[in-house]
Amino acid sequence: MxxxxxxxxxxxxxxxxxxxxxxxxxxxxxxxxxxxxxxxxxxxxxxxxxxxxxxxxxxxxxxxxxxxxxxxxxxxxxxxxxxxxxxxxxxxxxxxxxxxxxxxxxxxxxxxxxxxxxxxxxxxxxxxxxxxxxxxxxxxxxxxxxxxxxxxxxxxxxxxxxxxxxxxxxxxxxxxxxxxxxxxxxxxxxxxxxxxxxxxxxxxxxxxxxxxxxxxxxxxxxxxxxxxxxxxLVGSNAGVLERATRVRKMFQGTFRSWMDANLHALAHFRNRLTPHNRQTLQLFEEARAAGLARRLQLIRQSGVHRQSLSGTLGLAAAAILQRI
The missing domain is CATH 3.90.550.10 (Spore Coat Polysaccharide Biosynthesis Protein SpsA; Chain A)
Structure with missing residues (x-):
């Protein structure tokens, strides 16, 4: 194991x-x-x-x-x-x-x-x-x-x-x-x-x-x-079709709406977060509201990432298009 x-x-x-x-x-x-x-x-x-x-x-x-x-x-x-x-x-x-x-x-x-x-x-x-x-x-x-x-x-x-x-x-x-x-x-x-x-x-x-x-x-x-x-109700996230579905949801703004919901709920626990994670959250929230150049800088500074290289590249594309 x-x-x-x-x-x-x-x-x-x-x-x-x-x-x-x-x-x-x-x-x-x-x-x-x-x-x-x-x-x-x-x-x-x-x-x-x-x-x-x-x-x-x-x-x-x-x-x-x-x-x-x-x-x-x-x-x-x-x-x-x-x-x-x-x-x-x-x-x-x-x-x-x-x-x-x-x-x-x-x-x-x-x-x-x-x-x-x-x-x-x-x-x-x-x-x-x-x-x-x-x-x-x-x-x-x-x-x-x-x-x-x-x-x-x-x-x-x-x-x-x-x-x-x-x-x-x-x-x-x-x-x-x-x-x-x-x-x-x-x-x-x-x-x-x-x-x-x-x-x-x-x-x-x-x-x-x-x-x-x-x-x-x-x-x-x-x-x-x-x-x-x-x-x-939720797919396996495996395969070309599922990846295409995720890309479509990103362009449609679904991914950003998910972020909105998660961050709204997370606000109730802000004082429970570790100091490091409060800082990470603040940088991520600022990035979502910033202009393009500043947005990309803050995303990189926050350390936010997906598990795979392709996923992280997709995250960068979503950041450019303001879909996170």
Whole structure:
């Protein structure tokens, strides 16, 4: 296993190394096609101490029936079903984190249509339990792309640059479907105002943890089968078509609107950012409002970058066109 890590603060082994219960946070909406297969992969985890919290956002297919059937088999202490806020997948995930009855040492985001490797939880916890319990920590990984029948069809992009706030400002490093995190990260995320428009819960988690001096581990070996189908809410970011889609969104101003939303939400946490990251954020905000020459100078000075060379060149093009 290869990890790329980032930290602006100390890491130290926690006093307790015995794996604790994991709260698996699942957002569901009309997911009948693949839900049972995903639930079976959760049940097959080599780490046996978990509870599934499924928040349904108003499904009108058999999703709730499937969840209720699994709850009757697993017990109400292993599968909890709640009603979502009906405001999209990101708001649904964050609403779970705000629940007062959600008590756990570790947490995992879970999509309804993927398939977890049996050791997904075990591998994430093996890293998390060596981080000080009061330090925000986030584990994530590459994904194995699978088709509707579960056959492997490729891999998500491999990122080699260390996770950082400078990267998080303009890019999410991994899908939420691979993310595990500790209670310190949960406490950060649950402080997000409920009326904020969060573009994506995984990108937001990456922003907050790196910005507030936490530690992130990105594992190059896939731990999740990321199913590709026509109803995917967020694509894999792999392949020519997906790259073309990102370019189109940049020219249409979508990327800049995402920046607006993220920075507006991040303002609530400005005092929680490390001094270095507050300076980075200030330079980035000034760059977005500056004229062309000054804009490019400030972007370079801020250190903001994407993971790949082509991505960073695309970021430069977006800066020139004032689309960031």
């Amino acid at each position: 290869t990890f790329s890590t980032f930290s602006l603060s100390r890491t130290a082994p926690s006093a307790e190394v015995v794996p604790k219960n994991v709260a698996i946070l699942m957002s569901t909406f009309n997911g009948e096609a693949f839900l049972a297969e995903q639930l079976d992969s959760l049940i097959a985890q080599t780490h046996p101490h978990w509870t599934i919290y499924a928040s349904d956002d108003g499904s009108c297919d058999a999703t709730l029936t499937i969840l209720q059937d699994y709850r009757s088999r697993l017990g109400e202490d292993r599968l909890v079903i709640v009603q979502g806020p009906h405001r999209g997948f990101a708001a649904n995930f964050l609403s779970l984190l705000r629940r007062d009855d959600l008590q756990s040492r570790y947490f995992a985001f879970c999509d309804q249509d993927d398939f977890w490797n049996p050791d997904h939880l075990e591998r994430g916890i093996a890293w998390l339990q060596n981080v000080a319990i009061d330090l925000p920590a986030l584990y994530c990984s590459r994904t194995r792309l699978i088709d509707v029948r579960g056959n492997p069809i490729g891999l998500s992009p491999l990122f080699c640059r260390p996770p950082s706030f400078e990267n998080a400002l303009v890019q999410s490093i991994a899908g939420g479907n691979t993310m595990l995190f500790n209670d310190a990260t949960r406490e950060l995320l649950r402080q997000t105002p409920s009326d904020e428009h969060i573009i994506s819960h995984d990108w937001w988690a990456y922003l907050l943890v790196t910005g507030c001096g936490g530690v992130v581990a990105y594992e190059s070996e896939p731990t999740v089968g990321y199913r590709q189908h026509e109803k995917n």
